[in-house]
Amino acid sequence: MPARLIHVAAFAVALCVAAACPGGAERVSTSSDAMNDQSPSFADGPTQATALELSITTPARGATLKGDPALTVKGSVIGPATAVTLNGAPVSVASDGSFNHAVQAVYGMNVLILEATDDKGEAQKLVQSFYYSTRWLQTDPQKPSTAMLDSAVRGWLGASVFESGGARIDIATVIERVLQSIDIASLIPSSQRINNVVGCDHADITISNVSFSPGQVALTTSASGLGVKVRFANLKANVKAKLSGKWFNPACLVKVSGKVKASAVEVTTTLDTKVSGGKLTATAKGTAAKVKDFDIDISGIWGFLTNWLVNRFEDDLARDLESMVKSEIDKQVGPALASGIDGLAFNEVLEIQPLVGNQATSVTLASTLGELKFEAAGARYALDGTAVAQPVVTHPSLGSLGYACGGAFGFTDKSKYPMQLAIGDDLLNQLLYSLHRGGLLKIKLDKEEAGKLLATIGNLPVTDLQGELDALLPPVINTCQSGGPLLQIGDLRAKLAFKLIGQPAEIIVHLAVEAPLTLRADGARIKLSISKPSLLEIESKDITAGGSKVFKAVQLLLEATLVPQLIKLLEDRSISVPIPELDLQQMDASLPAGTKVRLKVSKIVHRDGYTVAQGSVE
Structure with missing residues (x-):
């Protein structure tokens, strides 16, 4: 029996089906007719079928294509057709009914609408979809x-994010907590003997009561990496020196004491980060330390002690602190940063x-x-x-x-x-594709489940509904359109059996759906919000008798129940x-x-x- 085709759009929005992505050729658009009768009468008798049979063989229904977007649509119109169009453009049909017509595929869903009018003035339409892109991505659930x-x-x-400059705990806080464990006092020997000092046998030097403020960390970012500056402020210590030997030299019996201090000891370094095998490593490079504003306050101090203290604090202490900070960064700070970023x-x-x-x-x-x-x-x-x-x-x-x-x-x-x-x-x-391949849109409707759907529609004389839905193409998100992101579903097939006013009917339906979408923040996730469809193309093939009564019932069933339920399924449970x-x-x-x-x-x-x-x- 010839196919009966219905072309319906719930919200009368144009779909462009023959153009390139933004910046390409001008689109050729086709507008959908608004469905005005939301409460149709089911008393109509069967509609006379036209004498036309329409088919599109290339591209196949539900095809995914790549390569040259310039395509040749091949098909046939069998019967006494007086006018044939594809997406609104006239089509030349050969004597055997075949035709070849050039179109320009666009990224994402492409809907082909073949329309023909017979010699009695009755029109018929065929609607089918394919997807086009120059990039397709494979998935292997085993690998x-x-x-x-x-x-x-x-x-x-x-x-x-690395350093807020306020009370909020940030990455600088974490690094600071690690480096505050550094004990500068451990780097300064409490006592040391120096031999052959100013004509004496030796000098015993004692450094005690070393104090300093806990290290404070400042972070800076640059193309070289994450810069770290650690500042230990207010370094102070007591110093004593006792000379011994040469009993005949009174100078060898002298004891002196005093204090040393510095406004700060600062260490700077850069965390050099590398990613390999999905893991981050961070190591210190270019580490340098400096003692700032070093001062010695010892009355009558001798030159040897001054030189020794300067060398001990400004040179040896700085060098030892550089080594300690670098070691702590490599052992603790680097792995800690890597753990956080990897997370x-x-x-x-x-x-x-x-x-x-x-x-x-x-x-x-x-x-x-x-x-x-x-x-x-x-x-x-x-x-x-x-x-x-x-x-x-x-x-x-x-x-x-x-x-x-x-x-x-x-x-x-x-x-x-x-x-x-x-x-x-x-x-x-890829998430939508995997949900599709995983069977989310392959739905079997038994009478009980279908009855729940029918209960949401008032005054529809349909009973004993059952069947199955299967998406030949996965839902896709298309952000190439100038009007904003779209959710597109091409060639969603429904095989339905039911009774309409007590009479059995069977029908196969193919739908192409397009709806505006947005993504929104919902707590700790990004979720999908889908608006009402701006395009709903429906092709129905009447398997048994029923005429316009069947078409109107299926039309209302799809628009009022199945399509909204599928959109809600994708919105509420899928994209997250x-x-x-x-x-x-x-x-x-x-x-x-x-x-x-x-x-x-x-x-x-x-x-x-x-x-x-x-x-x-x-």
């Missing part, structure tokens, strides 16, 4: 590491409950640190990530949709928003990515649990294949 996406998530940590990576299993039934779809969301680069205003990092699931659905596919609309990503407004998180379209689409947090307790176990540096989201924008959450430090 998640092979499906890792470079820079799937990017982050920006402004200088204030930005997320690894979890998402258990997504289905629309009906109890069989959850499991998706592994994993990431590792891929990059950490410092610059004057802060540091940027990248996480390589993936989302994989065991395949249940095996529709032919080139993989998950890869972003292919140009533009090199970079963070902006760094001073205004000291913390930023950018989630790549590639990761979001954790916001990475810098767990300071991983850097210092003595800190209270939950001591973290978090992003407080103020604004979310979409740019160059990323959804960017911008905000302050929480």
